[in-house]
Amino acid sequence: MNPNLNSIDIVVADLRAAIDFYARLGLDFTVDPAYPDHAGCDLPNGLHLMLDTEKFRASAHTAGWTRPTGDPRNFLAFQFAAPADVDAKYAELTAAGHTGVQQPWDAFWGMRYATVTDPDGNGIDLYCPLPEPSTDQ
Incomplete structure (x- = not known):
């Protein structure tokens, strides 16, 4: 059984700055009222793009996560x-x-x-x- 790639998650330092940047590229993110450090955007091709703050990613959600350093990795x-x-x-x-x-x-x-x-x-x-x-x- 092959999995289906349906979401991409980008970790961000400042959720509002990221939402504003991606709005300039035509993406409309909605902040999750239950998780204010998480936002999502459904893309026309069926892919879901998510933004999570570093705080959210480093919580128990992904214990031990740290921000990578260096050039863009993606x-x-x-x-x-x-x-x-x-x-x-x-x-x-x-x-x-x-x-x-x-x-x-x-x-x-x-x-x-x-x-x-x-x-x-x-x-x-x-x-x-x-x-x-x-x-x-």
Whole structure:
């Protein structure tokens, strides 16, 4: 029997800052009234994205958990409709004070690509497939 991946949980230092960041990417989180250090967001593809505070994660819920250090260990990738949208969102996020890791560029694999970090240092990729080169001559 194969399991079904249906949720991703991101541990955050500041729940409100994380919710505000992801709102800029179109995600609408709801804080759980029974657990104010936990929020969830249902995505259109059936995946559920969760945010848990460090306090919540380090509680008896996951005894012994400590915040990792170093570069981002994971990346969430957000697809846009047009290359200009990648550029605009990168500019918006970095102007709001979020760290730009890679400025927008045309990647060799055929995508407009950029990377920022969320308030907790998680990698956020912004991308869009580049238009196919014209074959008209």
